[in-house]
Amino acid sequence: MSTPENSEHRQSIDAQSLRHASGPYFGAYGGRWMPESLMAAMDELNETFEAAKNDPEFIAQVKDLNKNYSGRPSLLTEAKRFSEQYCGGVRIFLKREDLNHTGSHKINNVLGQALLAKRMGKTRIIAETGAGQHGVASATAAALMGLECVVYMGAEDTRRQALNVARMRLLGATVIPVTVGSQTLKDAINEALRDWVANVDNTHYLLGTAAGGAPFPAMVRYFHEVIGDEAREQILAQAGRLPDAVTACIGGGSNAIGIFHGFLDDPEVEIYGYEAGGDGVDTDRHAATITLGRPGVLHGAKSYLMQDEDGQTVESHSISAGLDYPGVGPEHAYLADIGRVKYEPVTDTEAMDAFKALCRTEGILPAIESAHALAGTIRLAARKIAEGAVPEETIIIANLSGRGDKDVGTAAAWFNMIDEKDAEAEINAATAQNSGSQKSEEK
Amino acid sequence: MTRVTSAQKIAAARAEGRPALIGYLPAGFPDVATSIEAAVALAENGVDVIEIGIPYSDPVMDGSVIQEATVQALANGFKVPQIFDIVRGITERTDVAVMVMTYWNPVLRLGVDEFSRRFAEAGGAGLITPDLVPDEAAEWIQASEKHGLERVFLIAPSSTEARVQRTVDASSGFVYCVSLMGVTGARTEVSSAAQAVVAAAHNAGAENACVGLGVSRREHVEEIGAYADGVIVGTALVAALRDGGVPAVGALAAELSGRA
Numbered sequence: 001m002s003t004p005e006n007s008e009h010r011q012s013i014d015a016q017s018l019r020h021a022s023g024p025y026f027g028a029y030g031g032r033w034m035p036e037s038l039m040a041a042m043d044e045l046n047e048t049f050e051a052a053k054n055d056p057e058f059i060a061q062v063k064d065l066n067k068n069y070s071g072r073p074s075l076l077t078e079a080k081r082f083s084e085q086y087c088g089g090v091r092i093f094l095k096r097e098d099l100n101h102t103g104s105h106k107i108n109n110v111l112g113q114a115l116l117a118k119r120m121g122k123t124r125i126i127a128e129t130g131a132g133q134h135g136v137a138s139a140t141a142a143a144l145m146g147l148e149c150v151v152y153m154g155a156e157d158t159r160r161q162a163l164n165v166a167r168m169r170l171l172g173a174t175v176i177p178v179t180v181g182s183q184t185l186k187d188a189i190n191e192a193l194r195d196w197v198a199n200v201d202n203t204h205y206l207l208g209t210a211a212g213g214a215p216f217p218a219m220v221r222y223f224h225e226v227i228g229d230e231a232r233e234q235i236l237a238q239a240g241r242l243p244d245a246v247t248a249c250i251g252g253g254s255n256a257i258g259i260f261h262g263f264l265d266d267p268e269v270e271i272y273g274y275e276a277g278g279d280g281v282d283t284d285r286h287a288a289t290i291t292l293g294r295p296g297v298l299h300g301a302k303s304y305l306m307q308d309e310d311g312q313t314v315e316s317h318s319i320s321a322g323l324d325y326p327g328v329g330p331e332h333a334y335l336a337d338i339g340r341v342k343y344e345p346v347t348d349t350e351a352m353d354a355f356k357a358l359c360r361t362e363g364i365l366p367a368i369e370s371a372h373a374l375a376g377t378i379r380l381a382a383r384k385i386a387e388g389a390v391p392e393e394t395i396i397i398a399n400l401s402g403r404g405d406k407d408v409g410t411a412a413a414w415f416n417m418i419d420e421k422d423a424e425a426e427i428n429a430a431t432a433q434n435s436g437s438q439k440s441e442e443k
Numbered sequence: 444m445t446r447v448t449s450a451q452k453i454a455a456a457r458a459e460g461r462p463a464l465i466g467y468l469p470a471g472f473p474d475v476a477t478s479i480e481a482a483v484a485l486a487e488n489g490v491d492v493i494e495i496g497i498p499y500s501d502p503v504m505d506g507s508v509i510q511e512a513t514v515q516a517l518a519n520g521f522k523v524p525q526i527f528d529i530v531r532g533i534t535e536r537t538d539v540a541v542m543v544m545t546y547w548n549p550v551l552r553l554g555v556d557e558f559s560r561r562f563a564e565a566g567g568a569g570l571i572t573p574d575l576v577p578d579e580a581a582e583w584i585q586a587s588e589k590h591g592l593e594r595v596f597l598i599a600p601s602s603t604e605a606r607v608q609r610t611v612d613a614s615s616g617f618v619y620c621v622s623l624m625g626v627t628g629a630r631t632e633v634s635s636a637a638q639a640v641v642a643a644a645h646n647a648g649a650e651n652a653c654v655g656l657g658v659s660r661r662e663h664v665e666e667i668g669a670y671a672d673g674v675i676v677g678t679a680l681v682a683a684l685r686d687g688g689v690p691a692v693g694a695l696a697a698e699l700s701g702r703a
Contacts, residue, residue, distance in 0.1 A: 031579050033547060035504050037599040037624060039576060039606060180510055186501060193503045198625040200601065296548045297574075298501060310523040311552030312500040 018264040018340060019228075024214030027337060029330035032213040033297040038193075041200045046215040048120050053222065058115065065111045066226060069144070070101045074227075076234035076397070081361035082374075086354075087381035089391035093243070094364070094400040095231045095259060104367060104402030105227060105255040106137035110206060112223035114141035117204035124148040124203045128192045130157055130185035131321030131406060132164025133367075134208030139173035141206075149173040150195065152188040157321065164406065182315050185325050189299050209252025210329035213300030217329050221257045228262020231397055239395055245270040245380060248399040249372035250343065251287065251323035253332045255401035260341060270342070273332060274376035276318035277345030287316035288345040289328040290336050303330040319348040319410065320368040322402075350375040352414050355404065367402035368410065374398055448568045449540040449593055449616040452491040453651045453673050462668035464700050465653055466490040467544065467677035468684060468692070470497055470529050471521030472512045479532040481684050484693035486537035489700025492673070493533060494571060497526055497545040504573045506628030508678045512685060523549045527565040534566030542595065542616075544571040550583075559586040569593025569616050577613035584613065595619050598644060600636040608647045617651035617673060618644045622658070629678045630657035633666060641671045661698050 023030050032042060052058040066072040075096040083092045097105040110127075117125055125147050129135030135151040142149030151168055155177040158165050165175050181187035189207075196205040210220040235243055246263050248256035250273040263269040278286030286292070289304045296305035298313060306314040306326035318324040335341040351368060354375035358366050366374060377398045384394050404411065412418055449465075456463040466485040470478055482493050498513035498521050505513070526543060533541050543562065550558045550570070562570070569592045575583065577596055587594050593616030598607050601624060611618055622637035623630075637654045644652035654667045655675030664674045676699055683691040697703035 032576065033574060033579055034576070035574050035599075036576050036597045036606070036610065037504075037601055037621060039599075040601040040603060043603075180507070181500070181514065190501050190503050194506075194626050197504070200624060294552075296551055298548065299503075305548070307548065307552060309552070311549035312517065313548075 023218040026331045026334035029333040034300040073230045090381035090394045098403035109223040110137040110141040122204040128188040132161045139168040139171035152191045154183040210254040211252045224258025227258035232262040243395040247272045253329035259399040273343045274346045274372045276323035277347040278317040285317035287318045290343040303333040322369040346372045346375045365404040463491040463673035465492040465675040467494040471516035486539040488696035492540045499546040506626045530565040540568040547575040559590040563590040571595040611647040611649045618649045629659035
């Protein structure tokens, strides 16, 4: 995986290497804070994963799927007009996970885990989803590999994302609206865990982010490491050197840990994770878990957590459903504590401004999640220039984790691009129509 | 006030030739005062050990009846420190052992040692921890030793022999044997897996192995009592409290204990 030109450098710092941290603990975080009923399944998963990582046949299967199904490697695109108009000339490279099959980085993880499910002899996968991206990716992998698929989704989200519900059903998945608790992503995870406890014999829980009990955080990272490995090779080839900084958005943190992995052991590369600041971190409507959360345990791992004084999980808020989660992966909590990665909040407004900026300068419609990384990148470029950096000699890689087709309705409403007061209905109709034509094109 | 432990109550039941009856109710459901009255009604109708559950935002091991009750308790304003008032309210009026069943984050948030100290002062016997396994329990083991509290961990039909051993070794008071692979909820029949789980616990040296999940009727108590040291009833009691208030809880407890 490491590039030949840097192997010496790699070996010299292997002792403190951060990029292959194996868990189950990341500093004080991680572990397995979950019911005994699931321990045997977690052990089985861990053993299967560890064996697969060392099995050339499995590695070849993953590589083949990445290349011939997902369309990897994804491109590294220099965003020149975005750079000139919004970043003061600082060179910006976009890691184009939006170009993967199903439209985001999520496919990397679901293909890997679905292969593991088959190796374990499981015939059924279950998944949670917020906006539907991980649900769609899971349904896709299940269809490809002939597995039964059940997706848990907050009832409120099934209404807001009716189109993604239909996509999952077209792919053969069963979508179960979750009506308990706060009816959000965290409750979808709770329901998936309840299902798993009852059906663990034939079912694999295909968790969608780098959180959860061990081995999930390290395993999900492993399947996303390809993002960082490719980006590192590509920037060396295209710019002739490593970047000054790497940025990504962070909800649970899977796309972020994937690209960070490629650069964690390069101390000269600064790394930034941008959390969902919602209405602002001075309000109670945000999802800035690391910025304002406290350590706690949720969904199997110890990590930063948005919680009240009683340890009850607090509801998060973000315009981006994919970042709307009150927890964060334990490896990020550790990287934050040791200062290797800096985590900052980006508000809904900043993210949507960056969303529009990329649309207008590059002709790329980013996922609103990824727009958080772009907003952070704009802020970082300004800071670098203020600190005296020469713009054209400064390089930032931003992870464009997904495409924004799913967000057209939200964005058009945000920018008031529909005249009538019943804008949402029109947008929904337009989105449905748009998606209909896409579908026929895909055929 | 001397604290009554679950081990004492289970031993006393054994001396009478019967399994201990353990009853679960959520704290603050429907309100704090009623949850104390309901627990006292359990004690007056033959329940030996009472488990009070702390309502939590993410109860992954609970089925819909207990979820709905705890959601209501939280909506009615239940705060975690009220658990100490409830425990004290029960121990002052009864001679049962009072355990608290809790997901781990509320304890972690208050501080494991602080929680343990205040709980012991209120007369509590120990904690049942559905999402804390011995592997992660170093801080709790230390605090429970310091404050003289019982540690009840769970084992399941899926637990390997090594994990059963580890869990039995880390537990005190009793070992909670999960009867089936699933979440809490009343079922018409008790899973046949329960007996094997209890046997595994006894083989690993557990003095007290109690069975929970899916237990709702007197016939279940008798059936399980033939091989286990205690029988745990939760959802059926919560449903009774929801539908018929404190009198219904007392009546069901009397039926379960064979007094009615």
